[in-house]
Structure formats: C-alpha cells, structure tokens
Amino acid sequence: MSHASESVAIAQSVDAAPSRWEKFKESHYWHSFKKDRVAQISFTVFVLFVLAALFSPLLAPTDPYDLASIDIMDSEIPPSWSEEGEDRFWLGTDAQGRDLWSTILYGTRLSLIIGVCAVLLQAFIGIVLGLTAGYAGGRVDSFIMRCADIQLSFSTMMVAIIFLAVFQAAFGSELYQRLALIMLIMVIGIAEWPQYARTIRASVLAEKKKEYVDAARVMGFGSGRIMFRHILPNTLSPILVISTVQVANAIITEASLSFLGLGMPVSQPSLGSLIASGFEFIFSGSWWITVIPGIALITLVLVMNLLGDWLRDVLNPKLYKG
C-alpha cells in the first residue's frame, strides 16, 4: 500500500505535463540551434525567402505578369543606386522593362514551388518504392533497385532535356508554356526518385531487423501497416536531411533547365529563366539582370544546404556532442 501511495505522489509531482513548446525548448534541437550561429543565420535568411515568396503579390511594387503595366521604354534601367538609375526601380529593370525586384520576388516563388513540389513527388515515389524494396527484399528488392540504378545512370539533366525538348517539339511551345510548371515538377520529381529510394531502403534494412518489427508481426499486423506506421516514422530523419538538399538540387536543376530555354517561359520567369534572359545583355553592360537574380539563387541554395548540414549533424546521434 505504501508503495502505491508513494508512486502516486511521484506521479503528481511530475504531473505538470509540459506543453509541446516547452518540450521543444528543452530539446537537443533547440539547444544545438541556439549555439549554432550558421544555422541561425541560414534559418533566418531561408524564412525571409519563404515569406518573400508567400507574400510576393503584396511586397512587389508591380505585377511582372501584367503586360499592361510593363513599358518597353523602361527596359534595361540600372539599379537605383547607380548614376543612371531611377527611384521607381530599386533593382533596375530587365530587357522587357519589368521591375527586377518584383520579378525576383515572383521568380523566387516559382522556384520554391517547383523545388518543393518536385521533392514531394520524388519523396512519394522514392518512399513507396524504397520501403517496398527494403521490406520485401529478395527479387522485388533487386528489381526495384536495378531500376533505380538504371535511372541513376542517366543524368537528371539529360532525362529532363530529352523529355522537355520532345514535348515542346511534339505539342508546340504554346501548350508547353501553359504546362511548363507542372511539366518541370513532373520531370524533376520523376528523375530523382532513386535518391530517396536508396536512402530509405538502407534505413529500412537496418530497421526491419529490430525487435519492434517482430513484435508488430507477432501482434498480427499486415505488411502495409508495419511498413508505413512502424518502420517509416523511424526512417524520417534521413528523409528530412536529404529533403533539404534535394529541394536545393531541384531549384538548381530547374534554373539550369530554364537557362537552357527548357524551363519556365519568359513571360513567367523563375530565377533561372531570369538569369538566362539577362545573359544576352551581360556584355552590353546590363550586368544586373543576370547578377542580382543569380545572387538570390545562390543565397537560397546555400542557406538550404547549410540548414541541411546542420540538420544532419543534429539528427545523427553519432555526432552528438552534448
């Protein structure tokens, strides 16, 4: 009896259940974040990018998609701090007279949408196939992973270029321009799934030997339930880490394709197509059309990679420094 009352007392003393936020503030993630200056700066910059992308219609002084507001007479005006600059256009204008600041805001939005959606697609295909391969093993595993190897032996760029070029040739550039966003997401999403599949398969192979999987089988759970409810949550940390890197990669891939003229159309420029459109004028002295979106792109990709590095260190218990 004394044992029972004692344990009740203990239970009451710790009963002030910490909220999620309090738990988070006590956690290793928060402590590590507080100590890591690089992570803090990267995170701040990344959040600024995301906010800029989300609220670009509110932040941008002009709508770069609205042809009526664009005056060709305003083309190639340098940034406002240079001698020939005008106060109307903070970062100057591009070759078609669009305000570069507004265009960059809208372009960042497009780049992030493509990056995130493409990675969601990659992750979906990669997780389903990787989990199945790892869990089923044997022939299913060999088949799926050989497919992944074949896919990886073509570079993403090559697959994307062939696919997009054929599509453009077959259906005409008008249809292409309308579907460009979806096409880019599909192509980048499908071309990169093996990255996910490989990562997941490796962790599933390690996880499925653990006793909780045996215990789940003993409880009479089906394979699907064990795979998605029990094993998948245990493989989330590598998924999270490669996701940050993959979003950055997808943004670069999209920019490269746009630079080659296979990405977003000039009327709806992403960061990549903006860089490409300015490239023609770089030798005539209009450096800003290429350089400023270039800096924005590099910064975005850099902070994502830095955040990915930090996340990898935090989520890897072997690197835990206390």
Add this chain to the structure above:
Amino acid sequence: MALLSIQNLEVSFGLRDGPVKALQNINLELNRGDRVGIVGESGAGKSVLGFSILNLIAKPGFISNGKVLFEGEDLVHASQKRLRQIRGDRISMIFQDPMMTLNPVLTIGDQMVECLHAHKKISKKDAREVALQKLQLVQIPSPEKRLDQYPHELSGGMRQRIVIAIALIMDPDLIVADEPTTALDVTIQAEIMELLLNLCEQHNVALILVTHDLGVVAQVTERTVVMYAGRVIEQGPTDEIIKAPQHPYTQGLMNALPQNCLPGQLLNQIPGSMPNLQNIPQGCAFNPRCEFVKESCLKERPDLQSTATHDVACFKVHPERSELLSTGNGSDVKERA
C-alpha cells in the same frame, strides 16, 4: 481438446551447405491455463520453438515437418490472413528486451490502440479506454499519463509491464514469453514474473515460458521441457525435474546453480559447449560433454522414454535400451559407422 498441440515438429534452416535442422521431433501439449517452461542453453532452439508456434520463423528457416494445432486448427498450413487474425488476438508473445520491442517513435497509447484496431472495429475513445484498463491491470502508476508518453521516457521494468499489457490487450488464450526478464535487473525480474504469473492465473491464460533461468521456471511453471541441440531431452512436472533431474545435462544445469556452491568455490560447470547444429555428433548429441558416456551413447541416439515421474532421453536412465542395441543391432551400427 488441447489448446495447443505440437506434434512431431521439425524446423529447418536452408543454409548454403544444405538444410540444418534446428528443431526435431518436438511434441508438446498445452491446455487452457497450463504453464510450461522451456529451458536450455543458447542455441538449443528454445526461441525458434517459440516463434514456430506463431509460424513466424524468419527466413531461411521454415517448418519442414509436423503440426502445430491451435484448438485443432493447423497453423503450419494456415493462410497468412488467418495467421494474422490469430497472432496478437489468440496467441501473443512477449520478447526479451523491452527497450527494443516498443516502437521508439510511437506513444504507448498509439501502440496499444493500434493493436486493438488491427483486430476489431472499435472507436478511438473506446480503444483508449481498453488500453487504460490494461495498463491498470499491469499496475503501472498513473496510467493516463503513460498513454501519451514515448517508450524512452519510461524505465525498463515499466516498459516490460507495458509489453505485457499489450500482449494481454486482446485477452489471448496463450502467451509465449521469450526470456521476458533477462534484460531486467533482479529485483524487477521477480516483480515482473509475479505479475505475469498472477495475470495468467486470473485470466486462465496458458503460458509458454522460454528461459535459461531455472529459478524462474521453478517459480512459475507446472511443467518443464529441457532442450538440447534442437531436441527435447527431458520433460515432466517442474517439481520432479528440479528435485530429481535424470538426464546428465539437466543434472549439470542444476549443479551449475550458484546456490549449489560454497562461497569462494568455483562454480560447477558442464565442460565444453553445445555442438554446432551443422555438426551434431553421432549418437547422443550430449555425448562429448557427458561424464557417463558409454559406447552405446556414441552409436545410437536415445529416444524420449518415460520413467516413473517424467520423460528422459538417456541410456543411463534406460540401460535396457542400450543393451538391446549393443546385442541386437550392434553389427548393423558398426557398419554404418
């Protein structure tokens, strides 16, 4: 009808050098509420036997012969769907290490509710209610709070209590406990064993206790099966086996208990170690380690024979069998050797 009847069970592992028999000629019968202990050293096939009852032997192992009848239904040839219905619902299993058997990323409540959802249609609220009842049953302090905690927030003993609660959640007829207390410290061991014993008695659940701890077997079980190299070498009422072990191996195990030694003295050991299953000696598998070894032990393997109190497979206990061999079939055996 017996609750569980294992008949002539044989389990093989398909290895590169050909199949290896991990279990041979296992017969076991269990009624509702019976408690049977399975003892033996590492590699004797105890755990494989536990898993084979649920037909859950990991590849490359498979049941190569025999039957596992659960209420008359053969589980060896049952469909996967039927097996999933039985696992966790009618037969559940408790593993050795409670650190490993709970999923680290799901809360205790989620894991318990999920077990209920897998076996019957039940609303989330009712399922939580059932989970709470089971946690109270295993005497966990402040069970409401535990439901929302993760396994790493609990101690080893508490986790094993939760594992037991999960095993009991569907009110099974049989629990297979595979060394349930090995990973716990001694004081907790006793508590957990007592809890398990009480719960089995209260709910009339049959228990198969796989362990290498003879003390635990003596405390909990009514019958004991001693295994060596994949075979049963001695079985019978636990009291008899503890009091008067017949097989030299069981005698060795009993002698090796620390309480049979004076302080400062070396522990009594059984010399040598268990043979590799790929390379079992001819005749009695125990013969290289047995101090009573005779010529007949090297030639022919003794069968399980009943004595007054229990069944033993040894020529020392049944000398008439070995004489029969040496006179009658002696030449035959020599030719084979």
